[in-house]
Amino acid sequence: MTSVRRWLLAGLLVLVPLAITLGVLNWIVATLDQTLLILPQSWHPDKLLGFHIPGFGVLLMLAIVLLMGAITSNFLGKQLVVWGNALLSRIPIVRSIYSSVKQVSDTLFSENGNAFRKALLVQWPREGVWTIGFLTGMPGGDVVNHLPGDYLSVYVPTTPNPTGGYFVMLKKSECVELKMSV
Structure with missing residues (x-):
C-alpha cells in the first residue's frame, strides 16, 4: 500500500504543476485572442481562414507592442508619452494606479538592464x-x-x-x- 501511496503522491507532484501551468497558458492565449475583437469583423482570422487558430491574439499583441515601441522611440513619440504621463498624473485614482505600475515597469524593463539582475x-x-x-x-x-x-x-x-x-x-x-x- 505504501508504494501505491508514494506513486500517487509522485504523480500529483508532476501533474498538478503541469496542469496549472497549461491552464494559465490557455487562459493567457484565450485572453489575448480577445484582442482580435478590436479588428473589423471582415479582418478576423476566423472569417478569412474559415477556422479558428488559437494564438492569433498573441501575434496581434506582439505587433501592437512593437508598433508602440517604434512610435514612442522618436522625438514626437517621446513627447506624446510625456504629455500622456502628465495627463494621467492629474487624475486622482488613475494617478495612484498608473504611477505604481509605471514604477514597477520602469524597474523591470529599465534600459540599463541591471534591475533585479544582481x-x-x-x-x-x-x-x-x-x-x-x-x-x-x-x-x-x-x-x-x-x-x-x-x-x-x-x-x-x-x-x-x-x-x-x-x-x-x-x-x-x-x-x-x-x-x-x-
Missing part, C-alpha cells in the same frame, strides 16, 4: 543580521546630494509575499555581491 548580501534590518537583497540601481535625483559616499539602491523582499518588501539605500562598501542567478 543579488546582494546585506545587513538588514540591523547590523549583524544578514539577508539577500536585489540591486535596483544607484540612488538618483536629490537623494544623491544628501548621501555621503557611494550608495546602492536595494530591494529587500519580505516573507511570505516577496512582492512586498523594503526599498533601501545602503553603503556600497557594506553590500556583498553574490555569484548566484536571479
Whole structure:
C-alpha cells in the first residue's frame, strides 16, 4: 500500500504543476485572442481562414507592442508619452494606479538592464543580521546630494509575499555581491 501511496503522491507532484501551468497558458492565449475583437469583423482570422487558430491574439499583441515601441522611440513619440504621463498624473485614482505600475515597469524593463539582475548580501534590518537583497540601481535625483559616499539602491523582499518588501539605500562598501542567478 505504501508504494501505491508514494506513486500517487509522485504523480500529483508532476501533474498538478503541469496542469496549472497549461491552464494559465490557455487562459493567457484565450485572453489575448480577445484582442482580435478590436479588428473589423471582415479582418478576423476566423472569417478569412474559415477556422479558428488559437494564438492569433498573441501575434496581434506582439505587433501592437512593437508598433508602440517604434512610435514612442522618436522625438514626437517621446513627447506624446510625456504629455500622456502628465495627463494621467492629474487624475486622482488613475494617478495612484498608473504611477505604481509605471514604477514597477520602469524597474523591470529599465534600459540599463541591471534591475533585479544582481543579488546582494546585506545587513538588514540591523547590523549583524544578514539577508539577500536585489540591486535596483544607484540612488538618483536629490537623494544623491544628501548621501555621503557611494550608495546602492536595494530591494529587500519580505516573507511570505516577496512582492512586498523594503526599498533601501545602503553603503556600497557594506553590500556583498553574490555569484548566484536571479
